[in-house]
Amino acid sequence: MNYPSRSYGRRCRRTRHTLLLCVSLLALRVPPIAEAATLVIDAAVRHQTMAGFGASVRVFDDPGVFFDTPAGRAAPVMTTAQQDEILDRLYRDLRLSRVRPTSPDATAGAGIEIINDNDNPYITDLSRFNFNGGRLDAQLDYFAHARTRGANTLFLSPTVRETWMATSTSNDVAEYSEWLLAQVRRARQLGTPLHFLSVANNSSAVSTPLSGEFIRDVIKNLGPRLQVQGFDARFVLPIDLTSGEAASSSQIVLGDPDAISYVGALEARLGGQSVSRISQVQAIASQYQLPLWLSDSSISDSGNVATGNDASEWASYLHEAVSAHNVSAVDYAKGFAGIPNSDVSALMTLIASEDAYAGYTLNKSYFATGQYSRFVLPGAQRIDAQSSDANVESTAYLSAEGLVVVLINNSDVNQEVTFDLRGVAAARFSRVRTSPTENWATLPAVLPEQSAFKITLPPRSIETLSSGLLDIAAGDFDENGNVNADDLLAWKGGYGRSIDVAHADGDANGDLVVDGTDLLQWQRDLGTQNIEMQGDFNGVDGVNDADLSVWRDGFGLFGVASARQGDADGDLDVDGADYLLWQRNLLVVGRDEVTGMPVPEPMSIAICVYALSITRRPRHRLERPFTGLTPAMAGG
Structure with missing residues (x-):
């Protein structure tokens, strides 16, 4: 049996000690991060006008x-x-x-x-x-x-x-x-x-x-x-x-x-x-x-x-x-x-x-x-802003110019804050911060996704976020600025209701009944909200059947894919989510008039909802098993 030499053992010990020293130094330099706070901003609850x-x-x-x-x-x-x-x-x-x-x-x-x-x-x-x-x-x-x-x-x-x-x-x-x-x-x-x-x-x-x-x-x-x-x-x-x-x-x-x-x-x-x-x-x-x-x-x-x-x-x-x-x-x-x-x-x-x-x-x-x-x-009106952590204080304001949120971290540690926007759809947030070492520092902007996003506040800092407002589409039932599967689920949950009906129940046209016409409005809004036409993989003649072939050829790529290989959502993968984006933009108003389509029933959209909830697993090209939507299903 061959044993490691003494010099090899000494090198291992030196390497271990060096790593421990580096970790210790990093721990000294980086402020600890407190447990994440949740900030719920609710535009439905109004307070004083400033x-x-x-x-x-x-x-x-x-x-x-x-x-x-x-x-x-x-x-x-x-x-x-x-x-x-x-x-x-x-x-x-x-x-x-x-x-x-x-x-x-x-x-x-x-x-x-x-x-x-x-x-x-x-x-x-x-x-x-x-x-x-x-x-x-x-x-x-x-x-x-x-x-x-x-x-x-x-x-x-x-x-x-x-x-x-x-x-x-x-x-x-x-x-x-x-x-x-x-x-x-x-x-x-x-x-x-x-x-x-x-x-x-x-x-x-x-x-x-x-x-x-x-x-x-x-x-x-x-x-x-x-x-x-x-x-x-x-x-x-x-x-x-x-x-x-x-x-x-x-x-x-x-x-x-x-x-x-x-x-x-x-x-x-x-x-x-x-x-x-x-x-x-x-x-x-x-x-x-x-x-x-x-x-x-x-x-x-x-x-x-x-x-x-x-x-x-x-x-x-x-x-x-x-x-x-x-x-x-x-x-x-x-x-x-x-x-x-x-x-x-x-x-x-x-x-x-x-x-x-x-x-x-x-x-x-x-x-x-x-x-x-x-x-x-x-003229700005204060709206409700509730923080789950007493060390994070916040007020929020709505005006014709948009949404403003002021945050304060009163603690001596970094504080992570997750935003939950309700009843207001914000666009890109600009950010400005003052802290013991900063005065009105301009920070990278953040873009809300599904009405939620996350930032980190340094110790003893004040940050102001400001954003213009997005128009709420009729099919955006949760009013977060995005028309997606969440709104489809809201419509499905309210389907058939005709008593005490609200927009949040899936009533897109305001007739106080949740029915197929509301689903058609959701489809229209789903197709028109993306200006860049995700799904046009070959860049020719808009979104059509030829792009589906590109997606099928690229299906299974993980971490290396481009839009020309079938990656519609920009996550560097080619999977079922990209297929759904192709399918959605195939129904854009002005190319295929969805108003003439038959009204689907709730069961006919189950596969769509299921596909949007698929959890992707990392794998190498074409070797990952896919138990949801497959190229064969899409082509058949």
Whole structure:
């Protein structure tokens, strides 16, 4: 007997040790993959209509951006081109649609109407008002520039009132209403439409302590005056959840049938508290059937921005607001802020070197917000999206442009996600991702197959998928964008029904009966959905009997076949599935008029259903036994 040499044994041991080392290194480099999550998206379950994403902003020379103590104004002066670049980043690239300016700015203070214009609050003398600069005109000019870049909603929310104004008598109410009306009229005078207006930015703040009764009376006084003068602006009612009285004050307004008729939305102000607190305002919004907005929250409210996981944490914050609390619009706390008054919670940081502007930085909050704002546009409706794994959060939205899905992986491992689309047929999905190491990274597109597909999310990542919608064919009974054997089985299951019949039961023509005419429609749609004419193996004269001969000659090829050898479905095999594609396209409307064919009964299609369910087994050319459809059967 011959035994292996010692050198051979040493080589084997070295090889084994090398392999173990390689495996160990790979295990260290590749993050583990969690158990696959299933995401069910159901277009039949509809939720709120979105009103867009925006930000609270200051005008560029507001001292809240860059402050110079001796001058009392911003030291760096940004050129028009530099300002335009910031506007481009916010309203073209980030696609913010809402502008919520700080009005007036920090140095302007009170001063629109320093002295009462006259003794009659119902006759306004605009010549006695001063709107210059940051009192109002600068904010309106800012919106005018944002509007040319796609912004469509201006929301004024005064932070202070005139020092002479009181808040107790009916005349005080009328004077305050006149003051607000003057601002609305100024906006129209400058050609800037004003869409929403608050009586005060924060009714519980020290600078504007306004009672629920006063706010109610101002709305009842000003609302009719706005209508008479042709203004469409609606009131937004802010509810500051740091104040115990804010919610009860809002009920004073909303409980009045006249006042509530002029209210367009409720605005939740969390003041750094947990996003779950929105539930208090959500209950009020639901009671009065009003849209719910979230204002002045930022990435710093969602977790420690220094952890590196801030992007997914802020996205998760947005997810909870939109999904759990039906928030329809989000106005971020700071669109931009300048050093030294800045922090990383702003969407953009403007940089100054001494007294000169030196550029900007796009913060992680910018990219995380963009995973929503660039795709979920005003008018999109949220539809149901249910994840089987708590670490995978998702919301989905439908609009005329298509389907948008936002996914968040909150775990520290790779997460595989399988999609199950119901009631919506999507085309090719484009994909964009932000993670601790990526900002809006473009990923390979995915194409749904049978309404399902799978992706993998890296740890702490946010991914947005967007797709156009496919028209649902009459014969596509499961409404997944594909007419196939699954739809045939649906028709077979519903065949003969005439009570409580739906399209999903196999009723293609809507006559509330599932019969042979519905099967014929399925056949038509089956034949016309494939534009490339799978089954034309010889490339001559379309799909015909000559192509069947090509298929028979190639039958049995595995892993090496081409379309010219009988591979219709592109899987490199020639088998029964390719025969069925040839047979299907032999019935294309316009070549052979299927409407003149006799209506088949369910039993006549059994072989078709059986053949589509055949499990293929790898084998070499022509040596694999085939127990289903054979060339002889096809030729006979």
